[in-house]
Amino acid sequence: MDFIDQLRVLATRISTTRALIQTEEATKNAMVMPLIQILGYNVFDPLEVTPEIVADVGTKKGEKVDYAILRDGKPIILFECKKAGAELNINHAGQLFRYFHVTAARFGVLTNGLVYRFFTDLEQPNKMDEKPFFEFNILDFKDRDVEELKKFAKAAFDLDTILTTANELKYTRAIQTKLTEWMHQPTEEFVKLVSADLVGTRRFTPAIRDQFTSITRRAFDQLVSERINERLKGAMAPEATSISDHPAPVMTEQPAATTQPLLADPLIVTTAEEIEGFHIVRAIVREVIPGKRVFMRDAQSYCAVLLDDNNRKPICRLRFNNLQRLRLGIFNQDKEEEQLDLGSIDDIYNFADRIKATVASYLPQEA
Template structure:
């Protein structure tokens, strides 16, 4: 199984069980240890992964860090764990700070089982930075996040290579944060820059500032949205299908993805990947396709209209609905509180996929 597939399986399991994980110890066992195992380290070999590594640090006696990953008997990565969903502010990383200072480890990881924050010493040698250079969310990750995480895997671990890119990652993260802030609340300096050459000889008065602040915000949002939709359309199948009522032998309505009235939303993309994760144990993810249409977004097996897995009816943002198919191939719709609620219907989705496999074998 590929590394990204291992992470998707772990993500699916954690999403289904996180409500039952109430303590730090349970978080370690159910979330952190499987994560370290996915990186290729043997959590049952104390020569490779040492739990609660103990050391006397100055006047502190018996200090412990939750996990230390070793190479050649020396720690290379330290993990400090908090309970599932717990606060990950740097104020809660005191032990990680102290251990980082007295060991040869160059990476410290602060985690609550859902989010993993990776630290090193970019600012001052042998002193852990207060800001992480990389963050990984097991419930919400992109392929580029997986590529960065893969560098910490046992088979690929290269200290120099990681440190070379750590600085770039740190500043990339900072710039993305700044861009997000400018998008939500454009500064006067930013608005002046964007409006220069547009207002002619007029002075940049408070009224013009307010006018162009709103224009800049809307233009920024539309620009990002259009770029996202262009990339999504390029990745989608050239056709989108809408079928109403019972599952039909042929599509009742076909709509091209290039139709400007069709906008694939972030929630639909999230729902697509959620369904993929749910049925991953039955079929490879490459067999699960997405086709968007005006009335709903179809998730299909083998890109086949006759093999719908479900329909994401997310056009009403206040009332998300999932349509899944019963044994008679009739669509049943349920209301979702959030996209995560799709996991509550994992059994029905798997049963649908299993039925297609059974029919193929018969």
């Protein structure tokens, strides 16, 4: 089984059992150890993975970290574990910080079994940075995340390669954070920079500043929407081609809707959260139907997930316009929508059975 397939299997198992995992010990056994095993390290060989490795740090005796991965008898990666779902506060990683300082390990991992934060010593040798250079979420990962995680696998581990990557990831992440800040709240300096050629010799008055601040924010939103649209169409095009070999209900029932381009309405913005939710729903229903039959159709107030791109066969609705109150719309047999609150996008998995039941209700009609 491929590396990414093993991760998907683990993610599925965790999504269905996470409510049962209430302690740190259970988290280590059910979540962390399986991930270490996927990385190619034998968790049952103490010469390769040592649990609760001990070191004396200054006046503190018997300092422990939960796991140390060894190579040639020396630790190369340290793991500090918290119980599933616990906040990963850097202030709670004191043992990891101290142990990192007295060993040859160059990487420390702080995890709650769901999120893994990777640290190293880019800023000061032998002192673990306070900010992670890489974060991996077992329930919400992308292909590029898998490629970065794979570098820590036993078969691929190369210290120099990872340190080079870590340096790049650190600054890439910082730039992404700054660009995100500017996207939502452009600073006056940034607005001046992007509008310099447009303003020309005119004085940058408060009125011009306010005008171009608003324009800059809209330009960012439209740019992001267009990029998302391009990726969606690129991802779905091969599947749409394969579907064309079979009767598509939407072509007879809703011909106009299928010919409209995505995001034709400038007020419709397909967000990253909606795309994540769509992929979760698609993963859930793959147990019932091929993923290529699941489509997204965005609207101003919600993002619809449809069977065969047919708005008479809604699977669910992602009501994510208010990120502080994520809601999932699920349909009963009479196609009446029930709106359910989500604590996070991952909570969609909690309603997997109902989502699959909705899809299954449409299938007898095809017989």
